[in-house]
Amino acid sequence: xxxxILRRVVIMIPQIVILSLLVFILxxxxxxxxxxxxxxxxxxxxxxxxxxxQAGLYDPWYTQYVHWVVNMFxxxxxxxxxxxxxVMAVIGGRAVNTLWLSLFTVILTYLIAxxxxxxxxxxxxxxxxxxxxxxxxxxxxxPLFVFLVLGLWLFGYVLGWFPSGGSIxxxxxxxxxxxLSRLYHMILPGVLTALLSTTSTVQYLRSEIVDQKxxxxxxxxxxxxxxxxxxxxxxxLRNSLLPIAAFMGYSITGLLGGSVFVEQIxxxxxxxxxxxxxxxxxxxxxxxxxxMIYGILALFGTLLSDIxxxxxxxxxxxx
Amino acid sequence: xxxxxxxxxxKTPSTMKVIWQEFRHDRVAMFSLVFTIxxxxxxxxxxxxxxxxxxxxxxxxxxxxxxxxxxxxxxxxEGGRDxxxxxxxxxxxxxxxxxxxxxxxxxxxxxxxxxxGFYGGWLDNGMMRIYDFINILPEIMIIIVLVTIVPKxxxxxxxxxxxxxxxxxxxxxxxxxxxxxxxxxxxxASRTSGTSDFKILFREVLPNLxxxxxxDTTLSFAGNIGIETGLSFLGFGLPDSTPSLGTLxxxxxxxxxxxxxxxxxxxxxxxxxxxxLSISYIGQALRRAGDAQQRRG
Numbered sequence: 251x252x253x254x255i256l257r258r259v260v261i262m263i264p265q266i267v268i269l270s271l272l273v274f275i276l277x278x279x280x281x282x283x284x285x286x287x288x289x290x291x292x293x294x295x296x297x298x299x300x301x302x303x304q305a306g307l308y309d310p311w312y313t314q315y316v317h318w319v320v321n322m323f324x325x326x327x328x329x330x331x332x333x334x335x336x337v338m339a340v341i342g343g344r345a346v347n348t349l350w351l352s353l354f355t356v357i358l359t360y361l362i363a364x365x366x367x368x369x370x371x372x373x374x375x376x377x378x379x380x381x382x383x384x385x386x387x388x389x390x391x392x393p394l395f396v397f398l399v400l401g402l403w404l405f406g407y408v409l410g411w412f413p414s415g416g417s418i419x420x421x422x423x424x425x426x427x428x429x430l431s432r433l434y435h436m437i438l439p440g441v442l443t444a445l446l447s448t449t450s451t452v453q454y455l456r457s458e459i460v461d462q463k464x465x466x467x468x469x470x471x472x473x474x475x476x477x478x479x480x481x482x483x484x485x486x487l488r489n490s491l492l493p494i495a496a497f498m499g500y501s502i503t504g505l506l507g508g509s510v511f512v513e514q515i516x517x518x519x520x521x522x523x524x525x526x527x528x529x530x531x532x533x534x535x536x537x538x539x540x541x542m543i544y545g546i547l548a549l550f551g552t553l554l555s556d557i558x559x560x561x562x563x564x565x566x567x568x569x
Numbered sequence: 570x571x572x573x574x575x576x577x578x579x580k581t582p583s584t585m586k587v588i589w590q591e592f593r594h595d596r597v598a599m600f601s602l603v604f605t606i607x608x609x610x611x612x613x614x615x616x617x618x619x620x621x622x623x624x625x626x627x628x629x630x631x632x633x634x635x636x637x638x639x640x641x642x643x644x645x646x647e648g649g650r651d652x653x654x655x656x657x658x659x660x661x662x663x664x665x666x667x668x669x670x671x672x673x674x675x676x677x678x679x680x681x682x683x684x685x686g687f688y689g690g691w692l693d694n695g696m697m698r699i700y701d702f703i704n705i706l707p708e709i710m711i712i713i714v715l716v717t718i719v720p721k722x723x724x725x726x727x728x729x730x731x732x733x734x735x736x737x738x739x740x741x742x743x744x745x746x747x748x749x750x751x752x753x754x755x756x757x758a759s760r761t762s763g764t765s766d767f768k769i770l771f772r773e774v775l776p777n778l779x780x781x782x783x784x785d786t787t788l789s790f791a792g793n794i795g796i797e798t799g800l801s802f803l804g805f806g807l808p809d810s811t812p813s814l815g816t817l818x819x820x821x822x823x824x825x826x827x828x829x830x831x832x833x834x835x836x837x838x839x840x841x842x843x844x845x846l847s848i849s850y851i852g853q854a855l856r857r858a859g860d861a862q863q864r865r866g
Contacts, residue, residue: 269706393795396841514803
């Protein structure tokens with residue numbers, strides 16, 4: 251058990267190194283340097299040169315890379331040109347918003363997907379199953395951003411049930427007022443994203459259950475006279491639901507990719523929106539930090555999934 | 570005479586024949602197929618008759634004309650451009666980019682997956698490590714960064730950048746199938762009789778993967794249209810001079826336009842929905858045709 255986890259963590263180290271190299275190379279191709287934002291017509295060219303030498307911008311690339319990595323481990327991603335603040339301070343508040351929205355979306359996704367998958371598998375080949383499979387086909391085919399724009403238009407503008415953007419309203423006050431206002435702003439983006447994220451879970455759960463139904467142990471249970479309800483809740487569900495837990499990590503990766511769209515469309519002040527904002531303002535130190543953070547989060551997502559999988563399924567453990 | 574008839578009866582029908590049978594028995598799939606072909610042909614023919622310069626010319630007097638006003642069937646956008654004509658040109662560009670990305674990335678993915686699965690061993694191991702690594706990259710963000718820093722940016726650079734990340738699922742699928750095929754008797758038999766690996770791979774294994782490849786390519790095509798329009802929607806897809814369906818929907822980011830001038834962006838959203846839904850449905854029907862257990866025909 252621990253060996254598998256250890257081995258999996260060791261595999262991650264070269265991945266992080268390559269990721270950081272890739273991000274570093276991308277950053278080197280971006281125009282500008284840490285002083286671009288502070289240059290004014292009064293800036294002395296020789297003074298600027300001295301500053302650049304001091305900051306190590308003329309060092310060979312590997313020295314710069316090591317310097318960058320060491321700083322990164324100290325939580326120092328440099329200064330944002332746009333906000334004139336340390337990058338970590340800029341990202342910090344946004345990260346909390348993205349975290350809440352993602353958490354809310356993951357919970358909703360499972361709340362929608364698990365019952366649908368269970369019903370489709372339980373009542374295989376009925377109209378209910380066909381309906382759920384049709385829903386699955388639709389959620390698979392529709393691009394996320396089109397669905398979000400249409401949802402925002404219908405529920406935010408035409409019907410006016412939900413706010414059309416932001417993460418909290420200005421008039422909210424008090425702990426409960428704030429929490430409620432936050433939740434109210436998350437409902438529409440959360441539900442819409444969750445609906446489209448259910449596809450793989452529903453599909454997987456359904457085929458797992460259909461597979462389990464034909465297992466010998468299920469036939470034995472039936473032959474013993476175990477009631478159908480119990481066969482499902484005790485024998486089939488246990489085996490089918492566990493692997494779903496392992497999807498949790500992967501869904502983090504998927505959600506992060508989608509966060510760029512969700513946050514842009516719903517004007518939600520999270521990391522995805524900050525990323526697009528920084529791109530259009532050429533704020534490259536923030537961009538570099540965000541790509542690195544997203545990459546590391548995705549790495550940890552897959553790590554989490556693999557670990558859960560090895561706990562749940564003893565067959566893939568390494569002896 | 571009767572003998573030849575009997576051999577005919579047991580002959581396995583060709584892939585195309587099976588697909589045709591499936592579509593004949595599945596009315597929705599048939600409808601999607603005909604509809605998609607007519608829609609795409611219509612878009613291309615109409616777009617070919619249009620002059621891009623004339624269509625994208627700004628006419629401030631027609632700004633936000635309502636549908637039907639001044640002879641604009643679908644109204645006009647912020648620059649007073651004809652909504653219908655912009656829609657047709659945008660749709661054509663999106664379809665072409667989606668198609669080009671699908672061809673390039675699928676070709677690469679098929680070759681990558683076949684080599685990896687067929688040879689196995691350390692080669693497979695190494696290739697899968699590369700796959701794993703690219704798979705965890707935040708692809709949307711990296712594409713956006715590449716789009717902004719690449720010099721001399723145009724449609725082709727965009728296609729290449731997108732293709733760099735879109736071959737992954739194809740490679741994975743083809744690898745698993747090639748792995749299974751490489752253990753079959755006909756491969757060993759062919760190898761024993763001295764056939765070159767190249768010939769075994771492309772003349773003998775590839776035809777057995779054809780139905781999977783057809784399904785995967787169809788589904789990727791729908792997916793790639795979605796990703797291209799999504800990136801264009803964010804403003805990091807096609808260059809400004811080439812309108813895409815995504816560019817048209819991006820007008821909805823203006824709170825005034827999304828609420829009170831839906832004719833500017835809604836038709837483009839509907840076209841994307843219709844295209845991706847019908848192409849995916851065709852893909853699903855093809856998948857059923859490829860799997861004897863699921864066939865309806």
